[in-house]
Amino acid sequence: MHSYAQHSPAVLHFIDFILKQSGGTQGAFCMRCHTPIGISEGESVLNANPTRSKEALDSVSCTVCHAAYTWDGQASAVFHVPIAGDPDPTLHGPFYGPDEPAPAGAEKVIARVPHKAKRTTHITESRFCGRCHDVFLPDGTRLEEAFIEWKNSPYARKGIHCQDCHMSPIPGKYVPRDQWPLEAIVDDDVFPEAPKRRRSSHKFTGPDYSLIPKFGQADLELEDDDFKALEAQLEEDRKTLLRNAATMRVDHPEQVPPGERLRVRVDVTNSGAGHNLPTGFASERQVWLEVVVRDAAGKMLYISGDVDRFGDLRDENSEEVQKGILAKDRDLFNVQARFVIKDFRGTEVEAISPTNRLLDNVPYVVPAPMPYSILGVAPGARVFKNGIPPHGTKGATYRVPIPEGTSGPLTLSVRLRYRNFPPHLLKEIGIPDYRAKLRIVDMQSYETKIPVAK
Numbered sequence: 001m002h003s004y005a006q007h008s009p010a011v012l013h014f015i016d017f018i019l020k021q022s023g024g025t026q027g028a029f030c031m032r033c034h035t036p037i038g039i040s041e042g043e044s045v046l047n048a049n050p051t052r053s054k055e056a057l058d059s060v061s062c063t064v065c066h067a068a069y070t071w072d073g074q075a076s077a078v079f080h081v082p083i084a085g086d087p088d089p090t091l092h093g094p095f096y097g098p099d100e101p102a103p104a105g106a107e108k109v110i111a112r113v114p115h116k117a118k119r120t121t122h123i124t125e126s127r128f129c130g131r132c133h134d135v136f137l138p139d140g141t142r143l144e145e146a147f148i149e150w151k152n153s154p155y156a157r158k159g160i161h162c163q164d165c166h167m168s169p170i171p172g173k174y175v176p177r178d179q180w181p182l183e184a185i186v187d188d189d190v191f192p193e194a195p196k197r198r199r200s201s202h203k204f205t206g207p208d209y210s211l212i213p214k215f216g217q218a219d220l221e222l223e224d225d226d227f228k229a230l231e232a233q234l235e236e237d238r239k240t241l242l243r244n245a246a247t248m249r250v251d252h253p254e255q256v257p258p259g260e261r262l263r264v265r266v267d268v269t270n271s272g273a274g275h276n277l278p279t280g281f282a283s284e285r286q287v288w289l290e291v292v293v294r295d296a297a298g299k300m301l302y303i304s305g306d307v308d309r310f311g312d313l314r315d316e317n318s319e320e321v322q323k324g325i326l327a328k329d330r331d332l333f334n335v336q337a338r339f340v341i342k343d344f345r346g347t348e349v350e351a352i353s354p355t356n357r358l359l360d361n362v363p364y365v366v367p368a369p370m371p372y373s374i375l376g377v378a379p380g381a382r383v384f385k386n387g388i389p390p391h392g393t394k395g396a397t398y399r400v401p402i403p404e405g406t407s408g409p410l411t412l413s414v415r416l417r418y419r420n421f422p423p424h425l426l427k428e429i430g431i432p433d434y435r436a437k438l439r440i441v442d443m444q445s446y447e448t449k450i451p452v453a454k
């Protein structure tokens, strides 16, 4: 996903949207992490992608991660990376460089490496990822907190880092390093004597996928069929990641008397993610429950967690709920985070971005209109977090009325579902056509029959 960071239509349109909302005051903020080379080259946020350098369009590239000049743990990608014209960079990695003094038995970069190499422990630790995976607006609004959530989790205490899950052979699953594949870094025909080492995966499987057709195919020089096979594999990886993240427990009585309510309790545990579920890009990642009860003839008696004509959940963002065509889903269980902004009366409302221009007369994202370090909170906006912390459990109880005369057995089906963007968001940032490309993943599912009997 890292090579896609400065190409994603969602990113580019969102940046545009916020530039307009903030009267341009957010400056180059968004670019920092999505194209760190573009920032180091001094490209403007107003540059359209075709006018950026090739290196800037490599987004979060090998150079960004392996050749940054500083390793001081600065957050929000405030660091410089080599650009065209700089001397050959030293590449940092998990192995000792050929000229570095190394303890006996330590793995060294092979002597024939075509670049300067140096070991850093930093790169195998979470704080390396935390440079970009905590996103704080200059006014203090905490947009993304994957690193902080991890830091406060049992994984941090056990020394299990982002890399141990996200660069292991199974997407998002902790696999001890001595079980990572043992391979040479370069092909046999390039250097037959290359030593075998524990190799990491650089796929960084996440919930996102490319919205651009054939993204990366030319770079990889793949024929159509091979590229299709690769895309299918990436989709499988994405499902594996999400299915490894959570477990679901459903409790209900063995039978239900007609005329009474069927009580269904569903509990969702974040069993696999080293941070909240969901984490990351606040306000957009949806994890919700769909609960359906049908009678023996298949007639629907109850549903929660279904979507409207545009694919939106029946919450306050659904166009059909807003227009009164559909009823609001009052039982909806959805652990998505929300942006909450202050309007001009000082009360708070939900919005799709933390820019307070919408209702507030202070159009700033940058610079902060007030020092938030003194206030202790961001002056304009905040994120209402709702995610499930590592090893934590959240759930919901459904009480489904079963009318007299209902023919049993009932079919109860429950699904825990994931989606990277709500459709209404794509519409609001100006790319409604991409709504058709959104794909929901079922993380867990459960189905059973329940007799209707006294």
Ligand code: HEC
Residues within 6 Å of the ligand: 002, 060, 061, 062, 063, 064, 065, 066, 093, 094, 123, 124, 125, 128, 163, 164, 167, 185, 198, 199, 200, 201, 202
């Ligand atoms: C998002 C950051 C990131 C990007 C982008 C990235 N790497 Fe890495 N790379 C890492 C990290 C982190 C490790 C160390 C993994 C560990 O062992 O914990 C690593 C390890 C390596 C290693 C050591 C061997 C191994 O398999 O672990 C090599 C070689 C390497 N990277 C090459 C590359 C090349 C070539 C590219 C560009 C195609 C690249 N990397 C892009 C973060 C990155």
Ligand code: HEC
Residues within 6 Å of the ligand: 001, 002, 004, 005, 006, 008, 011, 033, 034, 036, 060, 064, 065, 077, 128, 129, 130, 131, 132, 133, 162, 163, 166, 167, 204, 205, 206, 207, 208, 209
């Ligand atoms: C230079 C900044 C930067 C660094 C360093 C970095 N990332 Fe990322 N990462 C990003 C950006 C930006 C994206 C979003 C890419 C996109 O547009 O989908 C991303 C995406 C991801 C995703 C995919 C999420 C999705 O939306 O599907 C994962 C997983 C991930 N990063 C893990 C890591 C890990 C683990 C490390 C440390 C080894 C790391 N990243 C280091 C900037 C960075």
Ligand code: HEC
Residues within 6 Å of the ligand: 126, 129, 130, 133, 146, 147, 148, 150, 151, 155, 160, 161, 162, 163, 164, 165, 166, 171, 172, 173, 174, 206, 207, 241, 242, 244, 245, 272, 273, 274, 275, 276, 277, 278, 279, 280, 281, 285
């Ligand atoms: C114990 C394994 C584990 C550890 C440790 C871990 N993750 Fe994850 N991560 C997962 C799983 C599983 C998912 C998929 C579920 C989800 O979206 O939360 C995920 C999802 C993500 C996503 C996409 C999530 C989203 O909802 O937008 C990002 C980005 C990410 N991780 C970054 C990180 C970073 C950065 C660290 C270290 C600070 C880290 N992860 C540590 C397992 C892990």
Ligand code: HEC
Residues within 6 Å of the ligand: 004, 005, 008, 010, 011, 014, 015, 018, 029, 030, 031, 032, 033, 034, 075, 076, 077, 131, 132, 133, 134, 135, 136, 144, 206, 207, 208, 279, 280, 281, 282
């Ligand atoms: C401090 C680093 C950082 C900054 C600054 C930043 N991002 Fe991101 N962005 C990330 C990371 C890391 C991810 C991946 C996290 C995840 O998967 O949830 C991401 C993911 C995204 C995504 C979802 C992935 C995709 O390809 O669609 C969008 C949209 C996005 N960012 C837009 C923005 C916008 C707009 C701004 C400016 C307001 C911005 N970003 C500023 C680091 C950053």
